[in-house]
Amino acid sequence: MDSRYDPTNESSIYSLWQKSKIFSPSIPKHPKKTDKPPFSIILPLPNANDPMHMGHAMFVIEDIMVRFHKMLGHPVMWLPGADHAGIETQFVFEKNLAKTGQSRFDFDRNTLYKMIWDFVEENRKLNQFQLKQLGFALDWSRYHYSLEPSIIKQVLSTFKKLHRDGLLYRDDRIVNYCTHCGTAFSDLEIDHQERSDFLYYLDYGPISIATTRPETIFVDVAVAVNPKDKRYKKLVGQTAIIPLTKKQIPIIADDLVEKDFGTGALKITPAHDTTDFEIGQKHKLALKSCIKHTGQMYNTIPEIDGLYPKQARAKTIELLQKAGKLIKTEPLTHTVSVCYRCKNIIEPLPVPQWYVKTTPLAKPVIKSVKANLTHIFPLRFRKVYLDWMENIRDWNISRQNVWGPRLPAWYCLDCNPSIQLNFITKDKKVISDTYTSLKKKFDFNIIKSGLQTLTAPINSTYFIDKPNTCPKCGSKHILQETDTFDTWFLSGQWPLTTLGFNVEDPAKSHPDFNYFYPTSFMDTLWDILFFWVGRMQMFGFYLTGHTPFKTIHLHAKVTDSKGQKMSKSKGNVINPSDVVEKYGADALRFALVYGVAPASDISLSDKKIESMRNFVNKIWNASRFVTIIIDKFIQDNPNLDLFTIDKTNLKPEDKKVLKELDHTINSVTAKIKKYHFGQATEVLYAYFWHYFCDIYIEQTKGRGPEVGGVLLHCLLTSLKLLHPFIPFVTESIYQQLRIKLKLTDDLIASSSWPKTQT
């Protein structure tokens, strides 16, 4: 053995595990009652386009659980995968595309889809390599990718089932629309930022209003006041006058208006504000937009049309000032919605979208969590989770991007001639108009092959199963919805689709599903608790009646040595692959767990990784010492029995080290079971280094062969206890001992978890 542990052989250790197939269980044909139940985990699927970051290295917690349960004798299965990550991926792709001076509008959707597909395939393999590099005991025979046809098939079946069950609907309500990304977002995908803006007081004839968005006054449909506001009581029912256009609009009363804000009078612009939209619905006001999906203004006045909101605001204010209608301007700090992806301001726009009714889906989840049939750890997240589930809003599942499966809905253009179409001609011209106007100038096939997007008004008729000809009018001019699924609609079904659940006929589900579902454990960063974990549970109960996992375990984010979030702009990002190359995977793994409290931030630094690497090296050298000693004993005494400890012949220090070992076994086992991994590693670290090495080994120096048994026992037991945390070095040492001493277990990974002697 070298005097240093060399982590560069880690990949050969990994292939030992893979060859042994201990992490790729086959399902017993005739299960016995005495069999231990399977322990299964679905890996939170990394984005296929993304190289790994430290967050992915946190899968180490799942790896610890898998390896621990394997050693306890359970069949274990940890299922890896990759997510196409709709918007995320398209965002990254478009950024690259922009470098070549192109944009998504230069391509029809089929071409664009193929380009993104190729882009993702290049990156997907890198991901798998990195997961292996960190030693994760994944079952690669069960790897899945979210765009596999069999997975998509089940996802579409779920869509159809939701439709059959009346849980699916289209609606025209105000959505969070990012004009930069060109798509709507769900409420969860919105960030809020505090901004310093201005509140403009405008003269609306008999009444004055205050607004932060003067550029939308052109599509105001009313002015609202609070019914309890004495100042304006007389004015309700009269008309206000929009400046610049001089259009007359009614003054109405509604509870939603705050008396104390601004002038107490609110201009109502249902198309561009959620509160206004609500008031508009109540009072049956018209919904007229002045911002296109591209972000440009229209339906205003010639000076403003075509501008973007920011410029439009400045121009409007200028015109208002000239007209003497701007009463005053005061600074205002308020929160605005921004796109979580590109950080541009979200425009609330009325766009037809597809929604899932979530209240009925949330009900069984709430029940299960409250009855503790789904455990949430740490407990404090339980309340947050329940709050969210209990106040859940309907889920907008449609996205206006290309990368992902399209919704399985088909429109007959002849039945719905007001459908808006965007397509690109062969000479690269983008055409945009309703079908009514387009059908006179263009052949249907040209539209179809160059199709970019279609927007179907809310009252359009559609078919959920693809018809060749329209059953109503016989037309062949049928197009599929161009909206794609929210990525989470697919990944929310991940535990079901990957295990082979059959939505249409559950009895025909794959045996994997029957054996491994519900899975045992789900660990993830708390930031996707609602995005992902919540949706998986809703789908799990909806489709199977059971939770997809018995335990939800949440960990925190990895920060730098100063407790700051890692980000590219700060330049404090530590790349897991770099760490592995420099210090070895075990050092990184231990650093991510050692001394970390459940769900508290994990502060990581080179210093910490280095000291963990030193620990790994200490283990290596202690093993080397024991090996040297034992070799010598065997040489002098070929019949030496190293595997039975003669308890009558022990010195006090031998008894002490064995007692401490038992103590460590109990403590580590208990702490892993309670998910206190940080403490488990501290106990191991302290025992192995500061007791076994610093004290006991020193005490044995100079003694004869009788200490061989105790030394070997303590070493082997420690290695086993350490294995779930640092699998490479422990397996590497074990393999050398196995050959030398003819140990019975082929791998430490498949050996039994230590038991106490007393």
Added chain:
RNA sequence: GAGUCUAUAGCUCAGUUGGCUAGAGCGCUUCGUUGACAUCGAAGAGGUCAGAGGUUCGAGUCCUCUUAGACUCACCA
């Protein structure tokens, strides 16, 4: 606006159901290298456990308030 969390050694943090002289890693001081390891060993300095009050035989640990920070949720124009 509502809610959650955090405040312990110079730095980053552990400290499960309250119980003996409050711990680790890094950093610092002094000494040490003849069966593994200098990626090492021994000894040591360093904390009014944010502040105030309370419960208790006993509180870093439970309760209340104050201060400072972090985060989540939310339709204030």
